[in-house]
Amino acid sequence: MLTKRIxxxxxxKEGRVVKGIQFVELRDAGDPVELAxxxxxxxxxxxxxxxxxxSHEGRKTMVEVVNEVASELAIPxxxxxxxxxxxxxxxxxxxxxxxxxxxxxxxxxPSLITEGASFxxxxxxxxxxxxxxxxxLGSWRVYTHGxxxxxxxxxxxxxxxxxxxxxxxxxxxxxxxDGEKDGFDLALTRAVSEAVxxxxxxxxxxxxAAHFVAAFRDGLADAALAASIFHYKxxxxxxxxxxxxxxxxxxx
Amino acid sequence: MIGIIDYGMGNLxxxxxxxxxxxxxxxxxxxxxxxxxxDALILPGVGSFKDAMEHLNETGLSEMVKQxxxxxxxxxxxxxxxxxxxxxxxxxxxxxxxxxxxxxxxRFSGEKAGTPYKVPHMGWNRLRFINKSPIISGISxxxxxxxxxxxxxxxxxxxxxxxxxYDVDVPAVVGKGNVxxxxxxxxxxxxxxxxxxxxxxxxxxxxxxxS
Numbered sequence: 001m002l003t004k005r006i007x008x009x010x011x012x013k014e015g016r017v018v019k020g021i022q023f024v025e026l027r028d029a030g031d032p033v034e035l036a037x038x039x040x041x042x043x044x045x046x047x048x049x050x051x052x053x054x055s056h057e058g059r060k061t062m063v064e065v066v067n068e069v070a071s072e073l074a075i076p077x078x079x080x081x082x083x084x085x086x087x088x089x090x091x092x093x094x095x096x097x098x099x100x101x102x103x104x105x106x107x108x109x110p111s112l113i114t115e116g117a118s119f120x121x122x123x124x125x126x127x128x129x130x131x132x133x134x135x136x137l138g139s140w141r142v143y144t145h146g147x148x149x150x151x152x153x154x155x156x157x158x159x160x161x162x163x164x165x166x167x168x169x170x171x172x173x174x175x176x177x178d179g180e181k182d183g184f185d186l187a188l189t190r191a192v193s194e195a196v197x198x199x200x201x202x203x204x205x206x207x208x209a210a211h212f213v214a215a216f217r218d219g220l221a222d223a224a225l226a227a228s229i230f231h232y233k234x235x236x237x238x239x240x241x242x243x244x245x246x247x248x249x250x251x252x
Numbered sequence: 253m254i255g256i257i258d259y260g261m262g263n264l265x266x267x268x269x270x271x272x273x274x275x276x277x278x279x280x281x282x283x284x285x286x287x288x289x290x291d292a293l294i295l296p297g298v299g300s301f302k303d304a305m306e307h308l309n310e311t312g313l314s315e316m317v318k319q320x321x322x323x324x325x326x327x328x329x330x331x332x333x334x335x336x337x338x339x340x341x342x343x344x345x346x347x348x349x350x351x352x353x354x355x356x357x358x359r360f361s362g363e364k365a366g367t368p369y370k371v372p373h374m375g376w377n378r379l380r381f382i383n384k385s386p387i388i389s390g391i392s393x394x395x396x397x398x399x400x401x402x403x404x405x406x407x408x409x410x411x412x413x414x415x416x417x418y419d420v421d422v423p424a425v426v427g428k429g430n431v432x433x434x435x436x437x438x439x440x441x442x443x444x445x446x447x448x449x450x451x452x453x454x455x456x457x458x459x460x461x462x463s
Binding site for chain 1: 265266269270272273298299300332362368370371372373374375376377378395397398399400401417418437439440441442443445446
């Protein structure tokens with residue numbers, strides 16, 4: 001049976017992992033390859049690297065990072081952040097990434113999803129959606145530009161559209177829950193997971209192992225992503241998986 | 253030397269890197285002559301079946317691959333590369349494949365008994381061994397990484413060495429004689445994936461010693 005996936009997410013800036021990584025035992029806590037290896041050993045099913053470089057040089061460095069991670073590790077990983085064109089996708093996939101995540105670029109130019117899917121296959125096109133509940137809309141609204149800009153899109157409608165255009169997976173981040181550590185947005189996750197035919201990765205709000213159980217059981221997520229609880233060693237991938245197993249959730 | 257066929261369809265890099273991790277000599281090529289001289293061939297691939305076959309046919313690589321299979325030297329198709337080994341696919345309209353293995357490639361219906369399930373089949377799933385084969389020798393059933401929306405349907409159960417349980421049974425490792433295929437990505441499947449690739453390379457080595 002297919003297992004539920006646990007995915008640590010790493011923010012990379014100018015080739016270095018940033019934002020609160022507390023791994024004392026690592027030689028260099030900012031080295032993406034070393035961290036990737038660490039999570040691989042813990043049993044991470046996949047990794048996501050978000051390139052938050054502001055500069056052109058930083059983006060070039062990201063290609064080298066991807067290359068190096070792919071050389072050293074035999075687990076799949078996705079690269080997102082600043083991917084705006086078919087050329088950007090090509091660069092990342094040729095460097096060894098398994099999937100690319102599109103966020104703002106997909107909203108601004110939805111045909112990019114189709115272009116990528118027909119060239120590389122839907123399986124490597126992840127559409128990342130930043131969602132925030134909008135009381136007026138009575139549903140969740142899609143945000144872009146790192147959550148700074150509201151769009152006209154309603155999340156469920158956009159998720160369906162993205163899949164129709166060729167997305168092979170949806171990375172769904174709840175802006176309401178992100179950073180709160182009170183658990184994933186189960187209603188949001190469930191709504192999107194039921195609306196689309198492709199796998200959905202729940203993101204935003206993970207605070208403990210029980211939250212993952214809920215994301216899979218109640219949120220119907222296919223995978224769950226977390227950053228800080230793993231980076232700050234509040235729990236480990238291993239612990240989360242042991243707990244999931246004890247709760248009868250199928251994991252590797 | 254292991255030859256990796258370059259026909260413009262993805263995951264060359266990750267397969268190459270896996271060869272490097274295993275310390276195996278390899279080359280990536282689109283040249284028919286050069287590839288024909290390899291001790292073993294790997295046909296990688298992600299993307300669409302139709303595009304892939306068009307590339308292979310236009311470049312004459314289909315003919316070369318078929319001849320190579322006839323030579324008795326080991327050959328391995330990975331993911332789309334495995335699907336190409338079969339007779340036909342229904343992806344984007346019916347397309348003929350290399351027909352080295354019996355069966356056809358069909359899409360997951362996405363529904364079983366009225367209940368929808370997710371397509372692509374994406375993530376880690378456990379192999380179940382069905383038929384004996386040197387490709388799985390010394391290996392125990394464990395998880396490997398899949399990403400695909402189409403799967404092989406075959407009447408000939410003999411060619412299915414291992415499968416996995418999704419909403420349908422998915423052929424995962426296939427083989428007939430010297431021609432093998434893996435639906436998952438061994439190069440992305442941790443230690444088990446590397447052991448499978450190692451077994452494939454071993455087949456090439458043994459054959460080189462014999463001849």
